[in-house]
Amino acid sequence: MIPTKNHFKKYHAFLAGQSLFKGISEDELSVFVQSMKIKQYHKGEMVTFDDHSHANLYIVYEGLFKLTKLDEKGDEIVLSILDKNSAVTPMYFSPHYDVCAEFVKNTTVFHFSGSDVRRFIDKYHVFSNNIIQFLADSVQALMISAEVLQLKTAKEKVGWYLVHAKINNTFELPYSKTLVAAYLGMKPESFSRALAELKKEGVVLENKKIKLENGNELCKYCDRVAGSSCSLFQTEKCIHN
Amino acid sequence: MIPTKNHFKKYHAFLAGQSLFKGISEDELSVFVQSMKIKQYHKGEMVTFDDHSHANLYIVYEGLFKLTKLDEKGDEIVLSILDKNSAVTPMYFSPHYDVCAEFVKNTTVFHFSGSDVRRFIDKYHVFSNNIIQFLADSVQALMISAEVLQLKTAKEKVGWYLVHAKINNTFELPYSKTLVAAYLGMKPESFSRALAELKKEGVVLENKKIKLENGNELCKYCDRVAGSSCSLFQTEKCIHN
């Protein structure tokens, strides 16, 4: 797909809104955007990052996919779920570390070659700092995942996932139950049973909409990082003191 | 502890050898080292990174500790094991994300304040790139952990851990079984039983020394990233083609 001038403007605006490009001027960004490639993937496609694609930085313009690791038996873990505005860059990883992208919806991603990214890092100090922040956020997210996956019971995992939708006020499960279950390292059956348990506590999920009896039923499943974005954070109603 | 001039030289040499300071000249490093603080912790101590210590970059000069997350029930996960030459920096994390350092041995750490690190990043582009590589390595290590913890059986986890000691040719378990078990997300009892299983396959662990009957018994537990450092990598003896 060759971007038309019109598209180009749209993409430019989109990228300007990304936290990776925070603090970069319009003109500076333009140079970078010139070298951007656009790629579309189809629902159901599975792509492994090979030695070549390892060098890239990817930003999701539209769509949905999961980053997974598969083992010989065919079992998989979901490392992260990526949709609009998500970014991923295996460029600093070992070329022998292979992860897989499984596309859940038709997806459009922008990608920048490793050499362009490095050039941009060298030239624009802000961008370098943004990359640092992006990687640090990834580290923190993975640490929190590790904690959730290892320490929490099925019900706690689901509660923890749902509380995010309360905090960001959508009160909506953003993806299918099966996908969320996989992300939480559990089977759809267990997810379903966990929801049944939560229902007894006043948490109802009905066509992806979360309904709470009193409003605070999910608070016990909250962590401090997520909680710090909550309107009740550290009020007397909040469990985090 | 106030470093004497002599100590200072020793520390300077130590830091010059760290990959975080690769490409930094002696003189440049000196400036940075001036502002370094030294802290000693005792075996058994437990320290939480508070808002203040969050801003720091830590490098382990000597000793051993584990970075853990604890939950209300008192269960813990080991996010990483840190010993000589290891580094950790929560400085880019949410101030609400609290991890805990549990000291296994008496430990000496150097730390640099967040503002010094930022100043150094601004000034020395190589350092900024080193930080990027350091964070990316952390991301990759956490992804591999996630995979090991979720996808592997007890025996596979232990085999995977042991194969590293084969690859780096020490043939030695670097830490206590209990600590390694915790890192692998399992109980000491399960670790012990997994070792018993491996013994049947010709893998013997005797006072921390790994003995193999034929030499290739651990290969089936190897991953490609670890394997890429193996002397047999991608020869006909290697499972990775």
Next chain:
DNA sequence: TCAATTACTTGATATAGGTCAAGTAATCAT
């Protein structure tokens, strides 16, 4: 719009690894 596919639920059953207990071996501190 309707058949086909995929998503979800619920029950019965299996199992890996956790827990508890009791013992031995190794290490530490005085």
Next chain:
DNA sequence: ATGATTACTTGACCTATATCAAGTAATTGA
């Protein structure tokens, strides 16, 4: 050197979640 503490092992038992199966509900695509 020795008593105390901690590390490790082994067996019996338990439990949370996976698996299997069979069904219903929802979504998709021609």
